[in-house]
Amino acid sequence: MKNQELTLLEVPEPAEIRDWATENGITILAHSYQEGFLQEAAHFVGDSLELARYAAKANAKAICFCGVHFMAETAKLLSPEAEVFVPDMEAGCSLADSCKAEDLAAFKEHLTRKLGKRPTTVAYVNCSAAVKAQCDIICTSGNARQVVESIPEDEPILFVPDKHLGGWLNETLGREMILWNGACEVHELFSVDTLKDMQADNPGSITITHPECPKPVRDASDHVLGTAGMLRLVKSSEGETFIVGTEANMIYRFEKEAPQNTYLAAPGASCACNLCPYMQLNTPEKLWASLHKRGPQVDVAEELREPARLALERMLAVV
Ligand code: SF4
Known part of the structure; x- marks a missing residue:
């Protein structure tokens, strides 16, 4: 059945969707920033760290990831044998987009020349697999303090991509990490x-x-x-x-x-809701269609898999 036809079908209740997915060998994961219906349909709801841990241990054969693209990539990296697909491939992230892999590579080279040594690069999980592959260790908002504290104090650190999270870590841990100039458009509001x-x-x-x-x-x-x-x-x-x-x-x-x-x-400056426009692209209709299509599929280029997975596993080893 074509996707367009499926979206015209009546979408079942969340529990029925979950049962249907179970019968068809699909695990539905949802980020806490997804609308209530999608959270109810999921087998597991969590933040980035909880979802990463779950994906690493789930042994799932197929994962439908209700979240944004970098989260689905993370699930694919930690659960490489599983088919991973998403309700909407366009669900991206302004923060991840603010750090392009080629720009990061050039900035790391510049810093290495300037500092006379290569900085340790810590990446907040909200970045692409291509960026993760260039980083030494990943963190989430839940474990960022422990991850940064695990790095010796005399090591120069480059923190990407969120300048606000990095600034908060510098303030609270007394570090002087070099910060990438990225931000989340939702939290900035x-x-x-x-x-x-x-x-x-x-x-x-x-x-x-x-x-x-x-x-x-x-x-x-x-x-x-x-x-x-x-x-x-x-x-x-x-x-x-x-x-x-x-x-x-x-x-x-x-x-x-x-x-x-x-x-x-909490209100924004110009909008009272502060909903992430990318997360909002995922809808019950698209979830239902994606489960039937088992797509669109998310994959990670082969040369990125090992370095990106290692950076994630170093995080999981810290906390
Ligand atoms: S809330 Fe911000 S950081 Fe999270 S997915 Fe949306 S744009 Fe990205």
């Missing part, structure tokens, strides 16, 4: 002025923001946490109101796993 207005309107609330947010927003927060850290905090809290400064679909997971609290999406 949070505005400190509108955040302060929301805090004033909700006295007693607790503001939690992601380290991908700009410094003025982080400085106005009670806690700066990766998504796993946020989840731990809200689960251990009772009757609190949280202002949440990350992609707004994360609130779906909070409300499901910690319904005892109230959650407010």
Whole structure:
């Protein structure tokens, strides 16, 4: 059946989709930034680190990845025997796009000449497999501190691609890493002025923001946490109101796993929702069609597989 015909079919309920996928040997993974329907249809929902760990251990024969392209590539690297496919191949990432492999190679050469030695390159997982293949170790927002701390203090470090996460690591760990000038367009939109207005309107609330947010927003927060850290905090809290400064679909997971609290999406400067436009490309219709087509498939060029996988495995060995 053609994709176009399938999208015209009525999409079943999330549990039916999951059961259908199970019967057909497909594991559905979903990132926490996906809409609630996709999270409900998935066999496993997590942040980048949780999904990487799951993909490495799942022994799945086929994975349908509801997330963005670099995440599906990561699943393919860690689960090379599996067919990996996605609901929408166009679901990319502005942060990953801000660091092209050829530009990174040229900058590393420049730094090596300038420093007289090759810097250790740490890459936030939000980058392409071609960039990962050039890096020594990968990190996620959940383990970035431990990964950077695992590198000797006298080693020069180049951190790519997120300047805000890198800046937060420099501040909190007292390091002087050289930062790539990249940013996530969703987290960059949070505005400190509108955040302060929301805090004033909700006295007693607790503001939690992601380290991908700009410094003025982080400085106005009670806690700066990766998504796993946020989840731990809200689960251990009772009757609190949280202002949440990350992609707004994360609130779906909070409300499901910690319904005892109230959650407010932190506002952006020009938009109240802060939804990732790339994640939004994945829809229930496209998921259903992709399961039937077992495509579009995501692959990684053979020469990139080994170095990119090694950089990921060094991360998994640290935490
Ligand atoms: S939220 Fe930002 S970093 Fe995450 S996928 Fe979207 S654009 Fe990329």
